[in-house]
Amino acid sequence: MGRNAARRAGSSSTTAASTDSVSNLASSLSAIATSNHSLLDSFNERQRGIDFKFYLAPHDYLLDLSNGRESTINAMNTIPQPIISSAIYQNHSHYNHLLTSLSTSSSILHLKQIHTQILRSGFDRSNSLLIKLVVSACTLSSPSLDYALSVFYQMQSPEPRLSNKLLRELSRSSKPEKALLAYAKMREQGLVIDSFSFPPLLKASMRVSRLIEGMELHGFALKMDFVSDPFVQTGLVAMYAACGHIGDARLVFDKMSNRDIVAWNTMVDGYCGSGLFSNVLPLIEEMKRSNIKPDQKIFSTVLSACGRAGNLEFGKAVHGFIVENKVVVDYNLRCALIIMYAGCGSMDVARSLYKELSPKNMVVSTAMITGYSNAGNVESGRLIFDQMAERDLVCWSAMISGYAEGGRPQDALRLFHKMLNSGVKPDQVTMLSVISACANLGALDHAFYIQSYIDENGxxxxLPVNNALIDMYAKCGDLERARGVFARMQRRNVITWSSMIGAYAVHGDAVKALELFRQMKTQKIKPNGVTFVGLLYACSHAGLVEEGEKLFASMVNDHDVIPKREHYGCMVDLYGRANLLRKALHVIEEMPMAPNIVIWGSLMAACRIYNEVELGEFAAKRVLELDPYHDGAHIVLSNIYAKEQKWGNVGEMRRLMQYKGVVKQRGCSRIELDGEIHEFLTADRDHDATDDIYAKLDEVVSELEVAGYAPNMGSVLVDLDEEEKTKALLWHSEKLALCYGLLKLKRGSCIRIIKNLRVCEDCHNFMKLASKVYEIRIVVRDRTRFHDYKDGSCSCKDYW
Structure with missing residues (x-):
C-alpha cells in the first residue's frame, strides 16, 4: 500500500460492473490485442533516434587503463588482463564492492569496466550482479538500453525466471518505463514470457500512468490466457486505478474469482487515490461479507489517504468504524491515526494519541511538526523537534518550512544553518523553503549567500529553484538580480514568466510588466491566474485603469482563465486607488463569490484616503462582520473619524477596541547591515545604539527642514497637541531604521528597509528629501509594494 500516491482521480463510474461496461472493455482489449499497433511500435515512436541492435556475442568496450584509450575486446571470447588481482575476486568484500560500484556508477563506460570484472570473477553464477548492471545501464542519466539488453542476452540462460527478475528490478527503478521497453524488445527477440512477467509490467504502467500500454498488456494477457491469474488481476486493478480509470479497475475486481486481502487492499487504495472516499466503507463491509477480515494495513491505507486529502469527516468515520468493529489498534494503526488527524488539522486529538505512542518514530513526529505548523502553532512543533533523538532531512525541512510559512523567517534561516552544521544536506524542497524565508525577510546579504550555496551545490x-530566486530577489529589493536570474534560465515555464511579471509589479514598473506579458504571448506560453494577478496588481499601483479593465476582460475572452476572488480584489484595488469608489463597490456587488476581508479592507482603505466617510463606514462594518476583532477595521474607522475631526467618534472607537482587547499592530522596520538584521519598533528605545540613533534623527530633521521638510500633521490621526504629534511622526520605525543606516553607511550607499505596514505620507516625504540631501538611495518595502527613493523622488511617483 502507499505505492499509488501519485494517482489521478478518475471520472469513470465506481459502481459495480454493468453488462455494457464489461462488453465495452472487452471490445477495447480485443481490438488492442489483435491490432498491428504494439508496445514496441508505441515505444519506437517515443524513442526516435535510438538505434536498437542486439548481438548474441556483443563487443564490450573496456578502458585501457595504461593509456586511457578505449580498446575493443570480444567480451565472450577474449580474456582481458585482470584489473584487480585474482585473490581479491574470491573475497566476499569484493562482491560487495562491485555491488556498491553498480549503485554509484554514473556512466556506461564505468559500467563496462565493472562488467569485465564480473565476467572475470566467475562467482556471479546466479546472475544477480549482471541483473543489477542491466538495471543501472537502463537508469543512468544517459542510459543505453542497447547495451543493457546485449548484456542480458549474454547470460548463460536468459530464461523467463531471469527476464522476470529483470522486469521486476526495472519496474522498481527510477525509470520504470524501461521495463515496458525491455518487454517489447524481449517479445521482438522471441523470448518466452509467462504469467509472472505481467505483475511487474503492470506495476511499471501504473507508476508512469501509461493507460494504453496497460491496456495492451491486458489484451495480451487475455490472448495468452493469463488473465485468470490472481496476481495479474490484482496488477490490472492497480494499473487502471493509477491511470484514472477507477471504473475499469472495479470491473476487473468484480470479475476476480479469488479475491485475497491484497486484492481488496488494492481496490480500497484505488478508491482512496481517486478521492472516492464514500465508496471505501461500503467496500470494506462487502469485504467482511466475503469472509475476508479487514486488517490494520487496509485501515492505515485509508487513514493515510484521508490525511493527504485533509478529509477529517471521513477520517473520523473510519476511526469510528475501527472502534465499532473492535479492530485492534496496533502500533502502525495508531501511527496512521495520528498522521491523519495531524494532516487534517485536528491537533488536539493528534496530540492525545501521540502522547500514548511509544516509542515515538520519526515519520509520526514529523507529521506532528507539520500539523502544528499548519495550525499556526510552530512553538509546539519545535518542542517535538527538539525532543527527537534522530532527525532526517524530511524532519528538518518540515521545521524549516513551518518557520518560513509561519512568519518567522529568521528562525527558518538559523535552523537551515544548524542543519548544514549537523551534516544533513538539503534537497529541492528544503531550498524552496529557505528561499521563501529569505524573500519574506527581505535580507539581501542572506539572499547572496543562498544564491552562492545553490550554485555550489547543484x-x-x-527550474522551481530559479523561479523562487526571481521572487526572492524581487522581495529583497534587487530587481536587477531578479531580472538576471530570469535572463540566464535555459528553461522557463508559466511560473517563471508570472514570477518576473510579479517582480515588476511589486516594484511599480507596470510598463515592463506589460511588455513582458507581450513577450510571453509571443513565446506561446499560456498565462494562468497568477499571471493576471501580477498584471492587475501592476496596473493598480500605476493607475492604469483602462489597461487593467482590458486585461480583466481578456482573461475569459482570450485566455480561458476564470477570474477568482483575488482577481476581483485587484479590480477593487485598481478602482479604489484611482478614486473610482462607486465602481469598486459595483465590482464587489457583482462578484460571483462572497467578498472576503481583504476585498472589503481594500475598499475601506481607499475610502480613508479619499475621505469617503459613509462608504468607508459601510466597508469597515462589513469587515467587522467577518472578523469582530480585526484591528485594521477599527483603526481605519478611527482614522476616518479623525480626518473629519470627529474626536468623539474616535474616542468611542478607541474604547470599543479596549473593551474587545483589540490592539493596533505596531509599526516595525528591519534593516540589514553586514549580514545582521536590526529591527526597530515605533518609538523604539531598546537598540544598543538608541542614543546615537535619536541624536542622528535630530540632525537629519534639522537638515531636511532646511531643504523644505515640515511634518505632515494630517498623518497623526489622534487628538494630540502639536509637539506630541511631531514626536509621534518622527519616531516612526522606518525613520529610526534610516537613521541607523546613515550612522553605519557612507554617502552614496543604498539603505534597504522592510516595513510591516503601509508607509505614511510623512515618512514618504521624509525619505524622498533624505535621499536628496544625503545623496543616498533608499529602498523601502512596505506592506504592499516597493518605494525606491533617489535624488528626491520615488519610483511610485507619489501614487501608492
Whole structure:
C-alpha cells in the first residue's frame, strides 16, 4: 500500500460492473490485442533516434587503463588482463564492492569496466550482479538500453525466471518505463514470457500512468490466457486505478474469482487515490461479507489517504468504524491515526494519541511538526523537534518550512544553518523553503549567500529553484538580480514568466510588466491566474485603469482563465486607488463569490484616503462582520473619524477596541547591515545604539527642514497637541531604521528597509528629501509594494 500516491482521480463510474461496461472493455482489449499497433511500435515512436541492435556475442568496450584509450575486446571470447588481482575476486568484500560500484556508477563506460570484472570473477553464477548492471545501464542519466539488453542476452540462460527478475528490478527503478521497453524488445527477440512477467509490467504502467500500454498488456494477457491469474488481476486493478480509470479497475475486481486481502487492499487504495472516499466503507463491509477480515494495513491505507486529502469527516468515520468493529489498534494503526488527524488539522486529538505512542518514530513526529505548523502553532512543533533523538532531512525541512510559512523567517534561516552544521544536506524542497524565508525577510546579504550555496551545490539548473530566486530577489529589493536570474534560465515555464511579471509589479514598473506579458504571448506560453494577478496588481499601483479593465476582460475572452476572488480584489484595488469608489463597490456587488476581508479592507482603505466617510463606514462594518476583532477595521474607522475631526467618534472607537482587547499592530522596520538584521519598533528605545540613533534623527530633521521638510500633521490621526504629534511622526520605525543606516553607511550607499505596514505620507516625504540631501538611495518595502527613493523622488511617483 502507499505505492499509488501519485494517482489521478478518475471520472469513470465506481459502481459495480454493468453488462455494457464489461462488453465495452472487452471490445477495447480485443481490438488492442489483435491490432498491428504494439508496445514496441508505441515505444519506437517515443524513442526516435535510438538505434536498437542486439548481438548474441556483443563487443564490450573496456578502458585501457595504461593509456586511457578505449580498446575493443570480444567480451565472450577474449580474456582481458585482470584489473584487480585474482585473490581479491574470491573475497566476499569484493562482491560487495562491485555491488556498491553498480549503485554509484554514473556512466556506461564505468559500467563496462565493472562488467569485465564480473565476467572475470566467475562467482556471479546466479546472475544477480549482471541483473543489477542491466538495471543501472537502463537508469543512468544517459542510459543505453542497447547495451543493457546485449548484456542480458549474454547470460548463460536468459530464461523467463531471469527476464522476470529483470522486469521486476526495472519496474522498481527510477525509470520504470524501461521495463515496458525491455518487454517489447524481449517479445521482438522471441523470448518466452509467462504469467509472472505481467505483475511487474503492470506495476511499471501504473507508476508512469501509461493507460494504453496497460491496456495492451491486458489484451495480451487475455490472448495468452493469463488473465485468470490472481496476481495479474490484482496488477490490472492497480494499473487502471493509477491511470484514472477507477471504473475499469472495479470491473476487473468484480470479475476476480479469488479475491485475497491484497486484492481488496488494492481496490480500497484505488478508491482512496481517486478521492472516492464514500465508496471505501461500503467496500470494506462487502469485504467482511466475503469472509475476508479487514486488517490494520487496509485501515492505515485509508487513514493515510484521508490525511493527504485533509478529509477529517471521513477520517473520523473510519476511526469510528475501527472502534465499532473492535479492530485492534496496533502500533502502525495508531501511527496512521495520528498522521491523519495531524494532516487534517485536528491537533488536539493528534496530540492525545501521540502522547500514548511509544516509542515515538520519526515519520509520526514529523507529521506532528507539520500539523502544528499548519495550525499556526510552530512553538509546539519545535518542542517535538527538539525532543527527537534522530532527525532526517524530511524532519528538518518540515521545521524549516513551518518557520518560513509561519512568519518567522529568521528562525527558518538559523535552523537551515544548524542543519548544514549537523551534516544533513538539503534537497529541492528544503531550498524552496529557505528561499521563501529569505524573500519574506527581505535580507539581501542572506539572499547572496543562498544564491552562492545553490550554485555550489547543484541546484542552479532546477527550474522551481530559479523561479523562487526571481521572487526572492524581487522581495529583497534587487530587481536587477531578479531580472538576471530570469535572463540566464535555459528553461522557463508559466511560473517563471508570472514570477518576473510579479517582480515588476511589486516594484511599480507596470510598463515592463506589460511588455513582458507581450513577450510571453509571443513565446506561446499560456498565462494562468497568477499571471493576471501580477498584471492587475501592476496596473493598480500605476493607475492604469483602462489597461487593467482590458486585461480583466481578456482573461475569459482570450485566455480561458476564470477570474477568482483575488482577481476581483485587484479590480477593487485598481478602482479604489484611482478614486473610482462607486465602481469598486459595483465590482464587489457583482462578484460571483462572497467578498472576503481583504476585498472589503481594500475598499475601506481607499475610502480613508479619499475621505469617503459613509462608504468607508459601510466597508469597515462589513469587515467587522467577518472578523469582530480585526484591528485594521477599527483603526481605519478611527482614522476616518479623525480626518473629519470627529474626536468623539474616535474616542468611542478607541474604547470599543479596549473593551474587545483589540490592539493596533505596531509599526516595525528591519534593516540589514553586514549580514545582521536590526529591527526597530515605533518609538523604539531598546537598540544598543538608541542614543546615537535619536541624536542622528535630530540632525537629519534639522537638515531636511532646511531643504523644505515640515511634518505632515494630517498623518497623526489622534487628538494630540502639536509637539506630541511631531514626536509621534518622527519616531516612526522606518525613520529610526534610516537613521541607523546613515550612522553605519557612507554617502552614496543604498539603505534597504522592510516595513510591516503601509508607509505614511510623512515618512514618504521624509525619505524622498533624505535621499536628496544625503545623496543616498533608499529602498523601502512596505506592506504592499516597493518605494525606491533617489535624488528626491520615488519610483511610485507619489501614487501608492
Amino acid at each position: 541546484f542552479g539548473g532546477v
